[in-house]
Amino acid sequence: MKLLNKIYSLIIIVGFFYHYTLAEKLPFSVGERLEYSAKFNFIPAGKAFLTVVSIDTVNNFPAYHVRYEARTGPIADKIYKIRDNVNSWLDEKEFFTHQQTKNIREGKYRFTSHSQIMYDHSIAIVNKDTIPIQGRLYDPYSLFYYFRTLELIPKVTMNFTVFDNQSLTEFQMIITEKESISVPAGRFDCMVVRPFREGKTLLKNEGDMTIWFSNDIYKIPVQIILKIKYGTMVMKLKTINL
DSSP states (O other): OHHHHHHHHHHHHHHHHHHHHHHTOOSOOTTOEEEEEEEETTEEEEEEEEEEEEEEEETTEEEEEEEEEEEEOHHHHHHSOBEEEEEEEEETTTOOEEEEEEEEEETTEEEEEEEEEEGGGTEEEETTEEEEOOSOOBOGGGHHHHGGGSOOOTTOEEEEEEEETTEEEEEEEEEEEEEEEEETTEEEEEEEEEEEBTTBOSSTTSOOEEEEEESSSSOOEEEEEEEETTEEEEEEEEEEEO
C-alpha cells in the first residue's frame, strides 16, 4: 500500500510538471506581491509579504527569485521585534531550490545564512560549510510556491526532502480538507495543506506550518500559520498584486 501511494504521488507530480511545461502557464508570475496582516501569539503584530521578484540565473540555470518578509509594527516592536527576510531561487521548471539567503531577527534571536545547492556536485554550501546531498531539495519557504504547481487532491500524501539551516529533513505533505475562510482580502474556498514529520517539527529550531491555498487557478496562499522561534505567526491575505 505504501509503495502504491508513492507511485500515485509521483504520477501526480510528473503529470502536473508536464501540464505546466506544455501550457507554459503558471499560477504566479514575476511581479506578484501578496501582502498579509500578521499576528504573533494572537497579538496584531505587523505585516508579511510574499513576492516573485525576478527570473535570475543561478548555477547556469534560470530560477525564480522569490522573497518572504515579515516585520512587526512600532507597538509590537517593543514586545517582540521581528525582521525576517528570506530570499530563495527556485528552478524555473521544477521549482526545487538552487540558492537561498536568510536574515532572521526575532527578539534577541539572530540568524544569517547563504546557501548554494550544487546538484552537479551533490553538495550544498552553507556559509563556509559543505554538506553532501542526494536528489533535489526544497526549502520551507519555497513550498509556498512549489505547492501551487501541483494539483491539490484531498487525502493525498506526498514525500519530499526539505533543506533548512544545514539540515536535510524527510517530510510528508498531506492535503487534509477543503475549507472556506474569510481573510481581509475576502472569502475564499481553500485546500488545506499540512507539511509534517512524524513526531518532529518540520522547521529546525522553529516549528510546523499549515497553508490554506485558494481552490482556483491561482492557488494563492490565503492563510499561513507558521510556528517560529518563540511562538506562532498567523498570516492572513490582505492585498493581491498579480
